[in-house]
Amino acid sequence: MPISGLTSTSAAHGNPLNPLPGVGPKHADDLRRTIRLAGPLGVKHVVTMSGTPGSDPDAKYPSWVVNPWDGVYMDVLDHQWGVAREFWSEIDALARENGVRVAIEMHPHNLVFSPVTLRKLVDDIGATNVGAEMDPSHLMWQGMDVVACTRWLGPLAFHTAAKDAAIQPGVDIRGVLDTSFTRIPADAENKVPTGYGFWCNAWPENPAWKFVAVGEGHDVAYWTELLRALAEIAPDMAVNIEHEDAAYSQTEGLAIAAKNLHAAAGAL
Numbered sequence: 001m002p003i004s005g006l007t008s009t010s011a012a013h014g015n016p017l018n019p020l021p022g023v024g025p026k027h028a029d030d031l032r033r034t035i036r037l038a039g040p041l042g043v044k045h046v047v048t049m050s051g052t053p054g055s056d057p058d059a060k061y062p063s064w065v066v067n068p069w070d071g072v073y074m075d076v077l078d079h080q081w082g083v084a085r086e087f088w089s090e091i092d093a094l095a096r097e098n099g100v101r102v103a104i105e106m107h108p109h110n111l112v113f114s115p116v117t118l119r120k121l122v123d124d125i126g127a128t129n130v131g132a133e134m135d136p137s138h139l140m141w142q143g144m145d146v147v148a149c150t151r152w153l154g155p156l157a158f159h160t161a162a163k164d165a166a167i168q169p170g171v172d173i174r175g176v177l178d179t180s181f182t183r184i185p186a187d188a189e190n191k192v193p194t195g196y197g198f199w200c201n202a203w204p205e206n207p208a209w210k211f212v213a214v215g216e217g218h219d220v221a222y223w224t225e226l227l228r229a230l231a232e233i234a235p236d237m238a239v240n241i242e243h244e245d246a247a248y249s250q251t252e253g254l255a256i257a258a259k260n261l262h263a264a265a266g267a268l
Contacts, residue, residue, distance in 0.1 A: 017051030039098030050112035095129035103133035166217035170206035215260030223264035
């Protein structure tokens with residue numbers, strides 16, 4: 001199982017289902033163009049996100065339903081899944097035509113944010129070339145067992161990123177669905193774009209969770225079991241290090257991750 005800080009996979013992250021006319025259609029076209037480019041280049045996987053539509057046909061902004069205990073949110077989800085099925089049926093066909101597999105990162109704020117929602121999309125459209133990108137970090141902070149998720153998805157796990165997350169003391173009063181972020185000014189340097197005209201917000205000082213270098217949220221033994229589960233699906237699947245720990249530079253984070261992943265692989 002190769003461990004790498006580099007990847008031959010293409011990515012087109014964004015919200016292709018965003019109802020904002022200056023955002024969703026552009027992100028959708030980015031994904032289409034990436035798939036068409038990946039095929040001739042021999043790149044076999046394109047990583048992206050499912051996107052999130054608006055709440056209804058006239059919605060201006062995307063709307064993520066967290067927990068539809070109130071029946072009105074089932075109406076929202078019915079609309080959103082209808083939008084998603086139409087778009088992703090097209091993308092699955094395009095990927096098939098270009099000899100590419102599209103791996104969806106199960107990321108909150110998206111309609112597909114868990115193994116259950118990933119499989120629902122695949123089953124609903126009868127997908128052949130759409131599956132999962134196993135980014136453990138987003139599953140970790142949601143409280144999932146990533147090893148169990150991997151085995152449950154089985155061959156739908158197309159691609160993996162090695163990224164860790166750790167629950168923080170702030171979870172005691174915030175929970176993992178905290179919304180107390182603050183805006184970063186438009187003229188701020190080094191802001192991280194999330195789309196056309198939008199960028200990441202600032203985290204609270206005592207967050208409920210954060211991204212950490214691989215091995216600093218979950219120990220080597222945990223990563224050994226995750227590597228084992230991935231190897232059961234595809235022994236040659238590359239494990240691609242993704243660094244988002246602000247406490248370390250890119251090279252420091254990469255070195256920590258590589259050390260811990262090699263130790264985990266050595267224990268297989």
